[in-house]
Amino acid sequence: MNLSLFIARRLALSDQKAFSRFIIRLATGATALSVAIMIVALSFINGFQKVISNKVFSFWGHIRVQQNIVNRINLAEESPIPQNKNVEQYLHQVPGVVSVERYATKSAIIKFGTSIESVLLKGIDSSFNFQRMNGFLKQGKWIHFQDSGYDKAIDISTTTASELNIHCGDSILVFLFRTDGSKTARKLLVSGIFKTGIDEYDKNFALCDIRLIRKLNQWDDNQIAGYEVFLKDYTQTKTLNDEIYEGLPQTWYSRSIQQIYPNIFDWLNLQGEIKMLLLGVMIIIASVNLITCLIILILERTKMIGMLKSLGSSNWMVQKIFLYHASYISIIGVSVGTAIGLLIGFVQMQTGWIKFNEEAYFIREAAVDIVWWQILLVDLFTVAICFITLVLPSLLIRKMNPSKAVQFN
Numbered sequence: 001m002n003l004s005l006f007i008a009r010r011l012a013l014s015d016q017k018a019f020s021r022f023i024i025r026l027a028t029g030a031t032a033l034s035v036a037i038m039i040v041a042l043s044f045i046n047g048f049q050k051v052i053s054n055k056v057f058s059f060w061g062h063i064r065v066q067q068n069i070v071n072r073i074n075l076a077e078e079s080p081i082p083q084n085k086n087v088e089q090y091l092h093q094v095p096g097v098v099s100v101e102r103y104a105t106k107s108a109i110i111k112f113g114t115s116i117e118s119v120l121l122k123g124i125d126s127s128f129n130f131q132r133m134n135g136f137l138k139q140g141k142w143i144h145f146q147d148s149g150y151d152k153a154i155d156i157s158t159t160t161a162s163e164l165n166i167h168c169g170d171s172i173l174v175f176l177f178r179t180d181g182s183k184t185a186r187k188l189l190v191s192g193i194f195k196t197g198i199d200e201y202d203k204n205f206a207l208c209d210i211r212l213i214r215k216l217n218q219w220d221d222n223q224i225a226g227y228e229v230f231l232k233d234y235t236q237t238k239t240l241n242d243e244i245y246e247g248l249p250q251t252w253y254s255r256s257i258q259q260i261y262p263n264i265f266d267w268l269n270l271q272g273e274i275k276m277l278l279l280g281v282m283i284i285i286a287s288v289n290l291i292t293c294l295i296i297l298i299l300e301r302t303k304m305i306g307m308l309k310s311l312g313s314s315n316w317m318v319q320k321i322f323l324y325h326a327s328y329i330s331i332i333g334v335s336v337g338t339a340i341g342l343l344i345g346f347v348q349m350q351t352g353w354i355k356f357n358e359e360a361y362f363i364r365e366a367a368v369d370i371v372w373w374q375i376l377l378v379d380l381f382t383v384a385i386c387f388i389t390l391v392l393p394s395l396l397i398r399k400m401n402p403s404k405a406v407q408f409n
């Protein structure tokens with residue numbers, strides 16, 4: 001029979017004095033609150049990072065493959081390259097690659113009435129997967145691709161539409177400037193209006209048929225600007241980018257989207273650092289509260305400690321009584337905190353009641369991504385840290401003199 005555990009259980013179930021009962025409840029509540037905050041922070045930051053990353057990847061892919069892009073800075077003036085079936089086949093065969101899409105870009109000016117706005121046209125073809133973009137479409141429909149000629153439709157952002165007061169179905173003029181200084185224009189129909197929530201995209205980009213860019217730029221029918229590679233797991237972007245780079249022909253290069261838009265991903269990485277800082281602070285708060293609780297419990301049971309030591313109990317045996325008692329409190333706090341944290345997460349997932357300023361945070365409502373191994377790790381790590389820190393105040397028992405402890409009042 002484990003005598004220390006038996007006594008600890010009796011102490012936990014017995015009636016406590018008003019003050020000690022208050023301290024125990026306070027410690028339990030503080031532990032529960034700390035764990036709940038950690039779980040909510042993890043789930044919300046995970047969701048935030050996942051949603052923003054998916055927005056970036058949905059528009060540009062995970063990896064961009066081009067030819068002769070050394071020292072190329074101006075994205076709008078990409079040089080045309082011929083489609084390369086060998087490169088496409090190689091990219092499709094790389095493990096972890098979901099799809100490969102062709103694209104081209106060109107700076108342009110949109111005119112509607114007397115108003116004008118500059119945009120970067122992104123030309124796409126039938127290899128483009130609109131399904132991942134459906135969540136961004138606010139009005140109308142995406143452009144479609146005809147068997148011959150080019151689609152005379154264009155998809156613009158809500159920002160561009162608002163600036164020019166454009167609605168779906170309106171006809172607009174699109175001006176492009178060629179490398180020789182001449183300009184050309186085409187009348188296009190606004191087919192759809194989208195919103196990603198990322199200003200860098202919404203203020204600058206519009207989607208059109210890649211054959212329109214070829215015609216206006218006087219490119220050949222098989223010329224493109226490059227390939228966008230989409231992966232199954234975005235966390236493997238750097239690894240697969242290095243692998244793709246090594247396997248491409250000598251004149252070809254690959255860049256991850258993190259390299260192209262480092263400012264967005266630096267900001268996302270900062271959220272991860274804040275997450276770890278918050279976890280550390282919450283664990284410290286939970287540990288300090290439990291230490292305070294344990295010290296009070298030890299002082300309250302000084303007479304009992306003196307009696308047990310007088311009867312021959314070892315210091316470690318008495319220490320274990322209070323360690324079991326405090327661990328019981330921490331486990332209850334962790335369990336309650338986990339339940340509260342998960343409840344908040346599930347309620348947000350169902351109702352979306354926590355809203356954000358989309359202009360500042362790129363998302364309209366807080367996103368939640370509950371990763372179960374993270375939740376389990378938080379619970380186990382919190383209990384382990386609390387138990388380790390509880391050993392320190394329990395050392396007070398070793399310094400207690402049995403004869404004085406029995407007379408303590």
